[in-house]
Amino acid sequence: MTKFFLLVLLGLAGVAAWAWSSGHRVKKQLAQQKEHEDARLKAEAKRLAEEKKSARLAAEIKAQEDARLKAEVEAKRLAEELRLAEANAKAEAQAREDARLKAEAEAQAKSEARLAAEAEAKRVAEERRQAEADEKTRLAAEEEAQRLKEETAKDEETLNQPAEEANPEPIPPSKPRDYRPLAPVSPTTRQGGGPTRTNRQPQNVSLELRLQIDFGRDGGVKTLALVPERRDGMPKQIEIEGSRRNEWNDNYYDAVPAENLGDCLQHNVEWRGRSGTRFWRWVLSRREIHVLASGDVSGLYQFGSVPCLVLDADHAVLAAVSLREDVEAALGVAGCSNFMVLDETTPGVPSGWLLFRDVKPTRAVQRRDEAHILNALCPLRDIMPHYVGGIRLTRRTWLAGFPPRIHFTGELEESFSVMIDGHPAQRAPDGAFEATGWDDVGPHDLWYGDGRETFALETIDENWERWHAHDFGTGAAICGGSIHHVAGARWQQVRVPVSNPLLVGARPGEVFFCVMRGDVRCEFVTVLVPFTPVWALPPDPAFANKQTSRIVLLNSADPIPLVEIRNANSGARHSVRAWISTIRRAGCKQLALETETNSAKDLWRNYRNLAKHLAKQNWRAMQ
Amino acid sequence: MKANELLLWLSARHEGSWQQFRAAVDELHLDNGENVPNQDDDGELPLHQRLRLNFELLAHVEFFAHDCEDGWRIVPPTLAAHPMASGVRAVFCGARSPALQARVLSAASDLGCKVEVLNQFGVPDVLRFTASDVATLAKLTEQTGLHFQADAPLAILSHLPPCDPPRRQNSSEFPTGDEWNIHEFDTTALAWSQTDRRKARAARTGMFRFRHRFHRPSYFLRWSGATFKVPRAVGLYILLKRSRQDLLIYDALTQTLRVKAICRPPKLLERALALCSGLPPAYDSAILTYADVPPEIERHAADLLRQPLR
Numbered sequence: 001m002t003k004f005f006l007l008v009l010l011g012l013a014g015v016a017a018w019a020w021s022s023g024h025r026v027k028k029q030l031a032q033q034k035e036h037e038d039a040r041l042k043a044e045a046k047r048l049a050e051e052k053k054s055a056r057l058a059a060e061i062k063a064q065e066d067a068r069l070k071a072e073v074e075a076k077r078l079a080e081e082l083r084l085a086e087a088n089a090k091a092e093a094q095a096r097e098d099a100r101l102k103a104e105a106e107a108q109a110k111s112e113a114r115l116a117a118e119a120e121a122k123r124v125a126e127e128r129r130q131a132e133a134d135e136k137t138r139l140a141a142e143e144e145a146q147r148l149k150e151e152t153a154k155d156e157e158t159l160n161q162p163a164e165e166a167n168p169e170p171i172p173p174s175k176p177r178d179y180r181p182l183a184p185v186s187p188t189t190r191q192g193g194g195p196t197r198t199n200r201q202p203q204n205v206s207l208e209l210r211l212q213i214d215f216g217r218d219g220g221v222k223t224l225a226l227v228p229e230r231r232d233g234m235p236k237q238i239e240i241e242g243s244r245r246n247e248w249n250d251n252y253y254d255a256v257p258a259e260n261l262g263d264c265l266q267h268n269v270e271w272r273g274r275s276g277t278r279f280w281r282w283v284l285s286r287r288e289i290h291v292l293a294s295g296d297v298s299g300l301y302q303f304g305s306v307p308c309l310v311l312d313a314d315h316a317v318l319a320a321v322s323l324r325e326d327v328e329a330a331l332g333v334a335g336c337s338n339f340m341v342l343d344e345t346t347p348g349v350p351s352g353w354l355l356f357r358d359v360k361p362t363r364a365v366q367r368r369d370e371a372h373i374l375n376a377l378c379p380l381r382d383i384m385p386h387y388v389g390g391i392r393l394t395r396r397t398w399l400a401g402f403p404p405r406i407h408f409t410g411e412l413e414e415s416f417s418v419m420i421d422g423h424p425a426q427r428a429p430d431g432a433f434e435a436t437g438w439d440d441v442g443p444h445d446l447w448y449g450d451g452r453e454t455f456a457l458e459t460i461d462e463n464w465e466r467w468h469a470h471d472f473g474t475g476a477a478i479c480g481g482s483i484h485h486v487a488g489a490r491w492q493q494v495r496v497p498v499s500n501p502l503l504v505g506a507r508p509g510e511v512f513f514c515v516m517r518g519d520v521r522c523e524f525v526t527v528l529v530p531f532t533p534v535w536a537l538p539p540d541p542a543f544a545n546k547q548t549s550r551i552v553l554l555n556s557a558d559p560i561p562l563v564e565i566r567n568a569n570s571g572a573r574h575s576v577r578a579w580i581s582t583i584r585r586a587g588c589k590q591l592a593l594e595t596e597t598n599s600a601k602d603l604w605r606n607y608r609n610l611a612k613h614l615a616k617q618n619w620r621a622m623q
Numbered sequence: 624m625k626a627n628e629l630l631l632w633l634s635a636r637h638e639g640s641w642q643q644f645r646a647a648v649d650e651l652h653l654d655n656g657e658n659v660p661n662q663d664d665d666g667e668l669p670l671h672q673r674l675r676l677n678f679e680l681l682a683h684v685e686f687f688a689h690d691c692e693d694g695w696r697i698v699p700p701t702l703a704a705h706p707m708a709s710g711v712r713a714v715f716c717g718a719r720s721p722a723l724q725a726r727v728l729s730a731a732s733d734l735g736c737k738v739e740v741l742n743q744f745g746v747p748d749v750l751r752f753t754a755s756d757v758a759t760l761a762k763l764t765e766q767t768g769l770h771f772q773a774d775a776p777l778a779i780l781s782h783l784p785p786c787d788p789p790r791r792q793n794s795s796e797f798p799t800g801d802e803w804n805i806h807e808f809d810t811t812a813l814a815w816s817q818t819d820r821r822k823a824r825a826a827r828t829g830m831f832r833f834r835h836r837f838h839r840p841s842y843f844l845r846w847s848g849a850t851f852k853v854p855r856a857v858g859l860y861i862l863l864k865r866s867r868q869d870l871l872i873y874d875a876l877t878q879t880l881r882v883k884a885i886c887r888p889p890k891l892l893e894r895a896l897a898l899c900s901g902l903p904p905a906y907d908s909a910i911l912t913y914a915d916v917p918p919e920i921e922r923h924a925a926d927l928l929r930q931p932l933r
Binding site: 295302391461470471476480493495523 | 628631632634635636637640642643646649650651682683685688689690691693696697698699700701703714716717718720721722723768770771772773774775777778779780781782783784785787891894898919922923926927
């Protein structure tokens with residue numbers, strides 16, 4: 001029994017021990033579980049905190065990036081608005097200009113119709129005159145032939161008689177040939193292989209073709225060209241013989257260098273031109289002598305064709321080889337000495353022609369009759385003003401301070417007098433005429449002999465405008481030695497290091513990111529910025545290398561405290577946030593200043609303080 | 624000095640055609656017989672071309688640019704400044720009138736600027752103003768109504784494209800017609816040689832010049848079998864880069880840049896180089912020498928030309 005109880009007690013003790021040990025183990029497990037759970041919770045809390053921190057940082061970076069992008073978008077928008085405004089203004093101006101041009105075109109068309117009618121009347125009269133002249137010439141030739149025949153017979157009769165002293169003639173004897181002045185001629189049939197055209201359109205206008213010679217320094221002919229005449233009301237651009245020519249000045253279209261001019265001049269040269277539905281005709285009639293005068297006289301530089309020699313002016317004469325002796329004699333009669341004769345061995349002189357240079361007639365010569373070919377070498381006694389030098393702006397207008405010297409061609413008698421603006425003019429040592437106030441700004445009246453002309457002196461209009469002369473799509477246009485923003489706004493130019501493209505101004509919100517070109521390696525560039533930048537920072541100050549990156553001071557300007565941001569638009573608020581963030585990030589990074597002067601340090605500190613203050617005071621308000 | 628009078632004429636007329644410019648050159652330069660021989664473009668140029676280049680180079684006039692495609696237009700008066708060791712120097716570019724010039728000289732004297740007037744044949748008087756700081760020059764322009772451009776050489780270079788091969792979508796065609804005189808540029812001899820249209824079309828790479836008596840010369844680059852109309856200098860430098868020809872020689876001691884005349888840089892880049900001194904390049908033995916070019920400007924220019932520095 002005792003054993004039984006002992007066994008029971010022992011069993012109970014065992015159970016109790018088992019129960020105790022089990023309880024202890026469970027308790028221990030629970031404690032461990034709790035410990036694990038605490039650790040897990042702590043880790044989770046830590047992870048969440050880190051995630052929260054990361055998210056906050058990411059949000060801040062994103063907000064800054066958004067602000068920068070929005071600032072750029074805002075800048076672009078402003079630029080676009082300006083561009084559109086300018087484009088609208090330009091379109092309006094263009095519309096006004098179009099309307100004006102249309103009105104002018106209508107007036108011009110009317111004027112041209114009138115001119116065409118006048119020209120046609122002139123042409124008809126000219127044809128009649130030419131026909132009469134031809135008839136007259138024919139009769140003169142017949143008479144001359146008859147006279148020569150009679151004289152020959154007479155000479156034969158007097159061969160054995162002593163020779164009489166030659167009677168001085170105004171011009172040497174020569175073969176009578178037709179000389180056609182440079183005025184438009186009547187339509188003629190072409191000689192030679194050129195295309196033959198008749199004037200089928202009676203409304204066409206005949207105009208002059210003038211010769212122009214440009215001498216080279218080597219003494220040869222550099223350019224020999226034909227210059228089509230231009231009259232009032234004719235267009236600035238015209239198509240002549242299939243090629244487009246531009247207005248040269250009020251009186252001429254562009255010169256056309258001529259090939260084989262020697263052959264061309266053997267025939268009538270006739271060009272046709274058109275502009276729209278209007279047609280013109282230019283003619284250079286066939287002749288064996290062409291007289292060209294210096295630019296001061298002819299208006300074409302260096303020499304341009306004129307009807308005949310002008311006293312005391314420089315000339316060049318292009319003559320057929322067969323006329324050499326006649327021309328030399330005629331020039332001698334006109335008082336020309338020391339002239340040179342160039343033949344076709346000289347570069348540029350056309351084959352079959354001679355070029356007489358340095359021809360300066362000093363004596364008037366009486367003409368034989370209207371149609372004599374050598375009349376072109378007979379200077380007239382007519383007195384004409386001859387303006388030499390100065391800066392000529394238009395035909396009779398010169399720049400004030402650079403007036404022409406006023407000479408006269410023709411034979412000036414002792415009694416010849418000149419008046420300028422009512423004041424008697426005196427001869428200067430160089431032979432030019434001057435009077436009181438003759439070179440003042442404004443129009444002047446010139447009275448000479450029985451003639452009258454006007455000339456004017458003008459000052460320079462200083463209203464020069466800048467334009468987009470060269471635009472390569474960089475946002476700036478080049479004009480002369482300067483650049484300017486293509487949108488026309490007054491953007492600031494600043495020279496910045498390419499390593500510091502983030503620019504900050506004095507006013508909160510003034511932040512600008514320069515897009516640097518990647519195709520050129522350079523240290524500095526000049527960029528256009530919509531405000532005056534004070535600081536140039538690395539592109540992302542928070543991630544800049546502290547060892548190498550610097551803050552560059554561009555202009556010493558104190559920061560301008562922000563007064564009110566509540567009513568600003570979202571773009572402005574973003575700009576202010578970007579301005580604050582940029583400065584604070586650069587400050588937090590503790591980037592060094594490029595120039596560590598006390599004033600620069602103080603200035604940077606002021607900017608940081610303002611950014612900090614704004615961040616604290618206005619951040620919520622700006623949200 | 625006839626170039627001064629020509630600049631006054633251009634300033635008074637504001638704009639005009641190429642023929643008008645040539646006529647003005649003839650009219651104003653005839654008296655002195657100031658003419659030079661007509662040589663090829665690797666030598667000295669005819670007077671009117673030489674004057675055009677000088678006036679364009681010194682930023683007085685724009686030729687054949689936007690809004691003056693067939694002629695020229697005067698540039699508004701500008702002080703183009705650039706930094707120097709002794710301060711800031713500015714060159715007077717653009718239009719002039721006698722009255723304006725007198726005003727500028729008087730104001731410069733009042734502000735204590737150092738004024739230099741340089742005379743050179745074929746160039747209007749070069750007016751240079753040196754001050755201790757940019758603000759003085761800016762004030763001078765404010766008083767006289769001029770435009771002001773700080774760091775002018777750098778400003779121009781900063782907005783120029785480099786001499787890179789053109790993009791294929793911008794290709795063009797040779798001009799049609801038989802009257803064109805065609806030359807190809809020889810990158811070895813650095814000279815133009817006569818060729819014909821068939822060879823030009825067959826070339827995979829090369830630079831071709833088309834001349835016509837009634838047109839300005841046109842330049843075409845053949846690149847990868849396509850044809851591109853390009854400015855002469857741009858095409859040459861693209862080609863020379865490909866053939867590894869080094870053309871620029873820079874002397875840092877004298878700050879001079881030398882280049883063969885036939886390989887004249889693009890005109891705006893050349894303008895930036897010329898504005899460093901205010902003078903056109905000196906020409907001697909087919910070499911052009913640009914004076915007073917700072918290393919920074921030289922590096923930038925060389926990079927735009929895709930040329931290494933020597």
